[in-house]
Structure formats: C-alpha cells, structure tokens
Amino acid sequence: MHKILVVDDDDLIANLIEQNLKLEGFDTKVCHDGASALEICSDYKPDLVVLDVMMPKLDGFHVCKRLQGTGTAVIMLTAKSDISDKLVGLEMGADDYIIKPFDSRELIARIKAVIRRFEKISIKHTDYEQTPDSKVICLNEQTRIALANGKELDLTPTEFDLLMLFTGNVQRVFTREQLLDMVWGYDYLGDSRTVDIHIQRLRKKLGKYSSCIETVFGIGYRYKEPTK
Numbered sequence: 665m666h667k668i669l670v671v672d673d674d675d676l677i678a679n680l681i682e683q684n685l686k687l688e689g690f691d692t693k694v695c696h697d698g699a700s701a702l703e704i705c706s707d708y709k710p711d712l713v714v715l716d717v718m719m720p721k722l723d724g725f726h727v728c729k730r731l732q733g734t735g736t737a738v739i740m741l742t743a744k745s746d747i748s749d750k751l752v753g754l755e756m757g758a759d760d761y762i763i764k765p766f767d768s769r770e771l772i773a774r775i776k777a778v779i780r781r782f783e784k785i786s787i788k789h790t791d792y793e794q795t796p797d798s799k800v801i802c803l804n805e806q807t808r809i810a811l812a813n814g815k816e817l818d819l820t821p822t823e824f825d826l827l828m829l830f831t832g833n834v835q836r837v838f839t840r841e842q843l844l845d846m847v848w849g850y851d852y853l854g855d856s857r858t859v860d861i862h863i864q865r866l867r868k869k870l871g872k873y874s875s876c877i878e879t880v881f882g883i884g885y886r887y888k889e890p891t892k
Contacts, residue, residue, distance in 0.1 A: 665690065666779055667710040668879045669694075669705065669710040670682055671697075671701040674712060674874040681694075681714060681768075684768045685795060693710070696719070699722045702727060713727075715727060717749065724741075737779065738760075748793065754858060755865075757820070760774050762776055778819070800813050803831055805828060823862060823866045828848060829846060830887035837892075838885055839884040843859050843885070
C-alpha cells in the first residue's frame with residue numbers, strides 16, 4: 665500500500681484530501697505545517713507528499729527542497745496562480761503542481777501518475793549486471809540505473825524516463841506536448857514549462873554531456889549521442 669502525507673494548514677482541505685485518498689486505498693497521514701512534515705517524513709517515509717506552499721513555521725518550497733534525494737515524490741498544492749510560484753516549485757524538485765481550487769478526481773489522477781513514475785526496483789550497486797557498452801550514456805530500464813561514462817547519475821524517476829525516451833529515439837525531435845504525454849502519462853492541464861524545468865535539471869546532472877539534449881527552437885528537444 666502506497667503511503668501519502670498531506671501537508672496543508674487548512675484543516676478542511678487536508679481532511680477532504682485524506683478522505684479521498686483513503687477511499688482510493690492509500691495509507692494516508694495529515695499534518696499542518698512544514699516543520700512537522702519533515703519530522704513525519706523521517707519516520708513515516710511516504711511515497712508521496714501533497715504539499716501546500718503557504719504554511720506556518722516552514723513553507724512548502726523549503727520542505728520540497730529538503731525532500732530532494734530522499735526518494736519521496738512531491739506534488740505542490742497552492743492557491744497562488746502566478747507562474748513564477750509554479751516554476752520555483754518545479755526548480756525546488758516538485759514533480760507536479762496543482763492550483764487551488766482543484767477537482768479531487770484530478771488530484772487523484774495526478775497522484776497515481778506520479779507514483780507510477782516513482783515505482784522502481786531497489787538495487788545495490790553490486791547488483792548491476794549490465795555491462796555498459798561503447799555509448800557514453802547507458803541506461804538499464806529494469807534496474808533504473810543511468811550511467812554517464814561509467815559514473816552513475818542521481819536521477820529522479822521523471823528525469824530517468826525523459827532520458828530513456830531520448831536515448832531510445834536519437835535525433836528525433838519531440839515537442840513539449842509530446843514529452844508531457846509520453847513521460848508524464850496524462851493530459852497535463854498546466855503549461856509546458858514543466859518540461860523545460862525538468863530538461864534544465866537533467867542537463868545539470870549530465871554535466872559536461874548536457875549538450876546531448878539539444879533545443880530545437882520553436883519546436884522542442886532532441887537527443888544526439890555524446891562523445892567521450
């Protein structure tokens with residue numbers, strides 16, 4: 665059973681989300697401030713956090729940043745509709761972003777889509793059996809391990825899926841809308857800047873090989889094989 669933590673200082677909203685999640689079969693907990701959220705995450709270890717932005721003690725942006733690298737997915741939930749707030753959330757590592765007021769069915773669909781991307785096999789480095797070939801960027805779909813010139817990349821599930829799509833379609837140009845549909849796996853209701861933010865994060869992690877993901881101006885992105 666997947667575990668979800670709902671963090672919102674509005675009791676009515678938090679309780680409504682909790683009820684809907686429990687009806688869907690999720691193990692769910694609720695808290696009402698950012699500091700408590702971090703304390704609960706250390707013990708509860710949720711698969712996903714539904715995280716409000718404006719909260720007492722510690723806001724959602726700071727909580728999201730602290731959760732990076734923990735294996736916990738984050739969906740930001742806020743009344744702010746300013747695009748800058750959305751971009752900040754995505755830059756902090758959020759996997760999705762929903763504006764209040766929202767439809768409960770949409771939230772559930774988003775949660776399920778993010779969890780599907782986060783489901784992967786836990787494996788130790790010594791269990792990596794696939795010997796990298798001559799390619800600089802090597803991915804193992806079964807183990808969800810990505811290597812750049814033999815060095816493992818610390819990718820989120822979404823970043824891994826993006827890179828896997830690119831490496832399997834060298835030189836093919838993808839529009840942002842195609843990437844949203846093929847990687848996110850649902851009809852995205854926000855704007856396509858979500859793709860741009862994830863591409864920026866992926867390029868940063870690729871380091872000196874970042875240029876392998878090329879921007880095709882006015883269209884989208886394409887991948888070319890990097891050289892050592």
